[in-house]
Amino acid sequence: MKAAFLSRHGFHAVFFAVLYACYLYAIFGVANLGDIGNLAHSCARVVAAAIELAWFYLVGLYLLRRWVVTRRLAWFALYMLLAALVCLGYAAQMYSIYLSNNFISALAMQNLDSVTVTQSTMEWVVLGSGLGWLVLLAVFAWRRRQDIDGWLGGRRWMAALVVVTVLYAYVLTQQRRRIVLEPDYRQVPVASLLVNAGVAVTQGDDHVTGTFAMLNGRACLTDPVAGKVAGYPLEKGVVFTRALPFEPVGGAAAQPNVIVIFTEGTSTRLIGAYGGHYPGLTPNIDRLAARSMKVTDYYNHTAATYRGIVGQTSSGFLFAGGSEKDGWANGGRLAAIHRQTLATILGGHGYDTYFFEPEHDGSPFGHMVRSLGFGGIYTFDKVSALLHGKVTVQDQTDQLDDSSLFRGLTAFLQARAQKTDDKPFFVATYNIGTHAFIPMVKGGHAYGDGHSRVLNKLHNYDAAVGAFLEYFDASPYAKNTIVVFTADHATYPDAPYREVAGKDLKPYFVDRIPLLIHDPTHHLPAVFDAQGRNSLDMAPTLLQLLGIRSVSNSFLGASLFEPRSLPLGITALGDGFFITTPAGVNAMPEVPPVLKAVAECEKGVVETYYKLEEKNRLFKPGA
Template sequence: MKRLCLSGTVLWISWILSVISYGEKERWMFFQTIPEIVLLLFFLYLIRASKNKWKHIGQSIIFLLCIIYFIQCIYYSQVGEFMSILALENADQAYLLIRPAYIICLLVIIVVSFLIVQGSKVFLSKNKLIISMVCIVLSVGGVYIQNTNSHRGGGGTPIASLSKNIVKSIIPFTKQQKKIAGYPFEKEWIYKNSLPFPAKSDKQVEQPNIIIIFTEGTSARLLDCYNGKLGDVTPNIDAFSEKSMVVDRYYNHTAATFRGTHGQLTSCYPRYGGYEKGGWVGNKSGAGVSKQLAKREYQSLPKLLNERGYDTSFISPHMQEDPYTDLLNMLGFHQVYTRDSSTEFLPYNPELWHSSLTDQDMYTELVQILEHKTTSQPFLIAMYTFETHTNVDTPDDGIKYKDGSNETLNTLHNVDNAFGTFWNYFMHSQYKDNTIIIFTADHCHYHDKPFMSLVANDTDYVKCFHDRIPLIIYDPLHSLPERYDAQNNTSLALTPTICQILGINNEKNSFLGISIFEPLDTAPVLAAGSDFYSIEDNHVVRPDQLSENDKKAVQQQIEKIMLFYECEKANRVFH
């Protein structure tokens, strides 16, 4: 019994250290995992009283559960929640955790978990058995209450929450109840009103070029041009914004990268993201599930521009075999440039960072592609840069922010430097008067520890995977204002907004969003699979936190999204 008490103390102290490490101020959270610890240890106690055959099986299960418990504690210490479904969907990026410190932690976890399950055989009297069963029942009740009262997908208790989320990620939450008739989301218009800002009389370009930059995981609140806290993190993006229109109150409507890219370029809520059952990741490009998803039909920005004679391409930092390439091909780009083809344009062999091209190399490649253009054919070039990803710091030869102590600031400062190289080239190039540049993000910053240390005191920040993201539009052809209020519109609006700027309308599409220049006539909903949020008073909120009238409007939108998921499943989105 003393050994069990010692094991319980080790488990509890691990959780307390996680809470303190993350910086949680509510001390009641120290006791959050006690029901699960008690349950785990009493099961171990009963296992030690069992026969040898069952004892070894039971010890192996407890050993695995202890490892899960400790890993969850370490994960909580970094992001302030247990592993969510979205985190599991992006399990392919676990390689970002391969660092000496994490490897050492894992080895320590394995050793400590092994020591916890060891112990001599015990003999149960009738009274001890009754006491054990009562404690187990009470602990089960405590774990149940903890997990049912938890609002976030990553909340609850370590082992139960991960088990619940694994089941949810494996078993699809949508079931097609009836055959979908027709294509419910198709329509023949994209926007209802003309662009409210006039064309410049001295700039007559019938088909302007377009460059769209999706910066990995970037919240607007840290950029200088969005009144960033420090004022000197992104000077080059700030210089770009001075010649552009900065859009305020604009949120990412989905997450993470797969959904973010897909959802913005087709103006929809993609059901499938990364690693969950039915998702894109887990197969090499052109194989398995990824191949099946790539057969689905959507109207998209590149497809609309292809029909108008544009040359459309996407620059990806990942390898050709990455399923992200499948997604981009499905979206209709004529050409997808990957890290494997980067040497066609880069005058050197790039050094990879976390198996991907660095942001500096990405922007260098963009400049070289522009330099190699030999025809007057209008073009769309979209690009995704990777290094601002959570748990990634700038390489040693990158540009760090001041003393380099904060990963979030380092990566933002570094990508800003890379962007500055491109922006300087662009303003001295033949493209500055005939090319629209759109700087945005695939989604907001993830709430990891370096980011939270910067925003924890922001009264308008909610710890979830939705936040205000940048949308900065350089348009030399229209008299756009210096700033524009999107009034809580979301990245669902990106493609309709671009279409309105280009004057593309009256085309068959299945877009769910409307341009930021049109009044938002539906409740804004943010969705990543089965996880839904809305926006109220410039805060991201869960639907159950809304007033009754708003709750009803949001619920109607959620039902519409659920129908869209079923249409996706039946390939009835667009034809």
């Protein structure tokens, strides 16, 4: 029986066996699993993938037999289509494991437009290997088509298919049940890819939970002045309730300018001022930190970039990631959501508002920035015009490199300094050069021997920031401008970053991020401990420094200088939740029992916030 099977169906069996072996190597030989030694998890990883491949194997046998019996090429085409789905699906997931220690997530699919990553040598090797394996399968299937008989036909084939189908259906129902950012033991490659693709497309539809009428009844949300506008339970009339606990500087500007630097994907681990272990990696950021208030134990409250920028400027959450069906591309629903933001508030207080970003005119990112209320948006095209075309394109993207972005900001400020208009301004920036998966721009400032892509990019970014600060420190803006240096979110834990980040890094998209506040108008302390709070509090903190108290808003966070609105820091990546404390970050299944009730309550608050967003009841302008 075995000899007959191998002679007649060996090409089919070997195809699936090789895929299975490669997948096991990726999981146990490449991935940095956080639960090595857990027998149950290891067995589940082995068995779940075997069930998936067994199902595709049995369906493939049926298609082969139909091809031989009917002699119709359509059956052969269906067989090859099935094989391509399995082969390329496994290849994509194995490559993702190599890059990021994780399957391709819905979050990654929603942010595909933010950076191009299709020029990696390893990517072409994986793709070429997969296509080559498919070609070999097609050749052997065609040559041996007359040898295919009824093995596993009739009752035996049907019984095997029924059993495996039931098991595979169970595996499918288990997808996305756990949120730890690693190859999860309940996930299998093709099932995970299909489920996450569906989530990426539909996320933002009417399937979030929570009843917004219950929001003020949440015991874990402290906000005694909210709920004054009918149907808008978060809207309130004040940003903060207490006086700023820091003395003002005599003669300081009544309305200082504001510059907020949102650094793409940067945790504190590598920054020298925060204890980074790479000497001279971030000398310019460190110098800024030395004359700023350095906020410690401060985490990102969401990810990735769309959620990070919108969430910080509006002190809230987004269920959708940005690029999916309801995103900002092509007039998506998210653009119509009413939010009170830093840009709209400062614009209403006499500020000119601008955003510097690296993408071209008409990008979804630009649409997102415009929806936040910024009056002027300096894109690739406008910065290029400002610099008379002397800009550099970031490798593997069509976007501005970091040096060009900050040179554009410098040129803008130089031109503004020549005008007599004394209106204050609010400028925010976002760069691309520190993004995961891309290399440092050609000709950039490499760190040391240049062996680490991650260190190179951060060092090159630091040089771009340094060139801007050199101008800024000698400019008239130095005495009347607050500079906030932070990040849109934590560093994505891909393989190159894990190599340099330290052994205590958890493979989550949540970590401590920088917050440096250089304020020439107040005597701020050198260090301020946020005690596990997060970037949900950035907007109200900045407004308290500016003294803007009485303004309608729907902020979920509170100023860092006031009692917190939520007892624990909570980070939400869509329907994935994490809790942050001074001790570190925990996924929901890891939360200590003593904190479980509060963590679940805070999760309910965020889910309720999602419901408000879905109904466009976060903020009612003019109420």
